[in-house]
Amino acid sequence: MISFSVNRRHVSLEVDPSTPLLWVLRENLGLTGTKYGCGMAQCGACTVHLDGEAIRSCVASVSRAAGKEVTTIEGLSPDLSHPLQRAWIAEDVPQCGYCQSGQLMSAAVLLREKPRPSNEDIDEAMTGNICRCGTYPRIRKAIHRAATMMAAGGAK
């Protein structure tokens, strides 16, 4: 039995502890917003927060989450109110949308650590997240926009 918290809800699961957290989130907990892209921490589609840090859930066994707090895209905000979600909508960022959960989760950690990120900060924080549709220019703009919103008091 492995117990942890997901989006502030306590869960206890009977599951092989070596199973990647990604598949436990998607299949056992029905949180399919977190995506599978590569299975080897190359693309970032599976990015979630473990105790506030961005991790690639496709290579993190579920046992790593024991006793910790996991946040997925479903827990970013209950109502699209997170500044990043608002900025993503304002900049029309997603195309196919498949990588965007991971992009948002990486960006959320960036903004917490660097509330006014430079372009170099964005490069560093976001380079682990691949977007095949090529939404990078809009992701960059949206991160700057969210930072501005947060600085102006839009933060939650």
Next chain:
Amino acid sequence: MSTLQIERRTFLKFSVAASGGLLIGLYLSGASKLAVAEERSGGAFMPNAFLRIGTDERVTVIVNHSEMGQGVYTALPMLLAEELDADWNKVAYESAPVDPKYNHPIFGMQITGGSSSVYSGFEQYRNAGAAARAMLIAAAALQWNVDPGTLRTESGAVLDGTNRKLTYGQLAEAAAKMTPPAKVTLKDSKAFRLIGTPAKRLDTPEKVNGKAVFGIDVKNPGMLTAVVARAPVFGAKVKSFDDSRARNMPGVRKIAAVPSGVAVIADSFWQAKMARDAVRIDWDEGEMHTFSTSEMMQQFREQAKSPGKSVRRDGDPDAALARAAQKLEAVYEVPYLSHLMMEPLNCAVDLRADSCEIWTGTQFQTVDRAAAAKAAGLPNEKVQIHTTFLGGGFGRRATPQSDFVVEAVHVAKAAGAPVKVVWTREDDMQGGWYRPAFLHAIVGGVDASGEPVSWRSRLVGQSIMTGTMFEAMMMKGKEYDPASVEGVDDLPYEIPNLAVESHQAEVGVPVQWWRSVGHSHTGFATECFVDELAALGQKDPYQFRRALLKKHPRHLAVLDLAAKKAEWGKPLPKGRARGIAVHFAFESYNAQVAEVSVTEGKVRVHRIVSAVDCGQYVNPGIIASQLEGGAIFAASAALFQELTFANGRLQQTNFHTFPVMRMNECPEIETYIVESNEKSGGIGEPGVPCTAPAIANAVFAATGKRIRKLPIRMTEAV
């Protein structure tokens, strides 16, 4: 193919535009039959196959194209909402089921491809909105007992001269009883309120909170998950397999041979994958076990030395070449490429004795349904496909053989329960249906004043049509595949002596369309060679193209716009240089200027300026996204991507060996639209072909070295 009849006249070449008039006729004849009968429940108004208005004011547009990022769930509803005068905030989308009434008006089947969704739906969706509007007005006129001619519509309501108002929701029930109009008048484009505006995409909210359902997210009651062990070499067959270890692994329900390999069916993906990796298979590897791409390219080079099938011949290129003051020969090579959608292939199937339901992200509903029905042993109408969001498509999810759908039906047969087949990234990359490798051997010459007098392109590569259901209709009367030579067979440059020849290579690697199809390599080869000819005659590459495009105003307009916005000719910081390219594809014109630098053999793209003329457009925001995405997609291929085979085995497996451009490598991209009243053209693919040649030509300007092989490696530059 017996289960699917496609008439040649309805399936035209992808790049052939629709006739607007024809579409109106086709649509209206279909609409009258469907009207009223479509009304289902709850007082909803369903005037035709494309629209449902609820008493709650919700306007749901049923979209007959797949949303794979290109924005059809927004652009097509905009067309309908424009003529309906709907309140855009009340508009929603829904994916269409498989039904002939949702066929592509040009291709005669349900398909998303050829960058044609918006231009083929331009009249179809507007007609649907206009017909509904007329019925809503008629319902209001009846209720108020006034002449319908005195009423107007605005933002989801019918109003009279005194601004008395009935909303579409209030009118829904009554409107459902009205007779559809025999014909409708569409708005003059000057009256558009929505078309031409950068309306926000309707699907963004559910793509930023994790709610959007892609095929891989589908979960049905009692559903199992399967991972399939497929042939390590194309054409290999299972001789025998040993599942003694896998069988007893946790969660494993069944292991069974299927036509494509061995399927491991388990309670969850991870269990299925672990067990799949534990199955030992003895393969009969067949003829391809010695296949190598380096040997194949060597054969292509040999083939290119002899004349191919004639595609186009103007004047006498050989005689003109003999007389030319200066001559140039260049061989351009491009590799096999994977579509590499972010969402690996998957397909969920619920197969019962008398029906089959399928959930997947597909671009090819009609063909997939027919293929699934054949595999299931059911009539077509007993098979339904629910199209989910596609986590990228780029052509891979429109496979004439429906490989991932047919396989899932076979797995469902073996499973005896609802099942979802999920491909790993490695499975997806090794699964074939690539952009074919191509070689272009080009010879050309200029006269004493540097004007081009001769050009001969000889192409070697695999056909994407041969062996498919489209072969007969697409290649009829031709000795070559038009999709191999598109973009060079219509070379717009005024060169008096011009030949295009095609060698069709027979290779056992499955190939098909990849975003921009033949243009993905013809754009590169032709735009690099024209640049080389300019240099040969010591001309500026932009002005050289201009002089040869005098009869092509739309090419010229995008070329001039891109050059102007990129400040062509203005000095750049040391080490940086610009390259230019222009190309016509999918009914649209694109020109790009790339700005690059080369440091220690590494090419860095700093900026791309892309200008497009896609005729009358619907949503300039989506156009900009597609141009940005097209350039990044193409730059990834130009800089990094190559599939190679040795001993029949693919040597790339995942993103680390087949890289995609990342945030830190992404150039600044500026996009511009030429205002145009011409017929609407494509946008998903036209932004791809110019990027590689613009970058390659910029590399030449920066270093004096020519790039003739992709991906770009400075060690191979000449």
